[in-house]
Amino acid sequence: MITHTTVGPLARDVSLLDIAKTMVMSNSNYVLLEGAPIKLVDSVQVLRAISTANSVVDLADLLSSEAEQWSYEVPIVNDEREARKELVVRDLNAVVLKGGNVASSIYLLGKFMKSLPDLQAKDVLDSRVLLADPMMSIKEAIVRSLTFNLNGYLFVGQKRIMGYVTPLRFLEHFTREEVLSMINAGDPRTLEEAVGDIVSSSEVYYFYEAKVKELATQMLNSQMEVLPIVDKSKKMVGVVKAKVLLGYTL
Secondary structure, three states: OOOOOOEEEEOOOOEHHHHHHHHHHHOOOEEEEOOOOOEEEEHHHHHHHHHOOOOHHHHHHHHHOEHHHHOEEOOEEOOHHHHHHHHHHOOOOEEEEOOOOEEEHHHHHHHHHHHOOOOEHHHHOEOOOOOEOOOOEHHHHHHHHOHHHOOOOEEEEOOOEEEEEOHHHHHHHHOOHHHHHHHHOOOOHHHHOEHHHOOEEOOOOEEOOOEHHHHHHHHHHHOOOEEEEEOOOOOEEEEEEHHHHHHOOO
């Protein structure tokens, strides 16, 4: 399924919390802001903001701050081929097509996946990415999810994958009423909760030998930009990313 959802534009003085809530409600990682030049806030930027909080007081201040300070200017491109080149060459998360629609790596991968070469997961995986311990704090987990261009995705477990967290799942946690009440009360447990408590339990994984076209199809169906790869013993050995696959279609 190829999705093409654009949310916004929202006022530039909207709070970061309202941006996060909008993303969760619309199931979109991207929100456009009003005015020119065109600016975008994505879920990665919101998570980066949260990761800088050294205390729950900092977190409360960040969530109430204006989202524009966490936005970035995005190029407007003429068509999907130009969009693909911009994302891959400039290592962007998204661009805007003429007409105002946001084009992400997942969307563009759906458009160009027929051009993928006959490669396997082992040929394109990033082996630097390892499982996160389920007892890791949510703040530590967010920091981990922003390394190696994971864009807010995290796979959790010990010897084997027990589940995963997406950027929107992180944001869903921080926009829940009970969590917001803890933040407003200055409860330090907000950042100390274990990431294992918010994982989506699933045995989603692919073996070394999986074809990249199969991985691309799963990315489209699940709307996940990152998929875990395991060996024959089901030990995670790395991940495959949508933007990397998109690069192979150029």
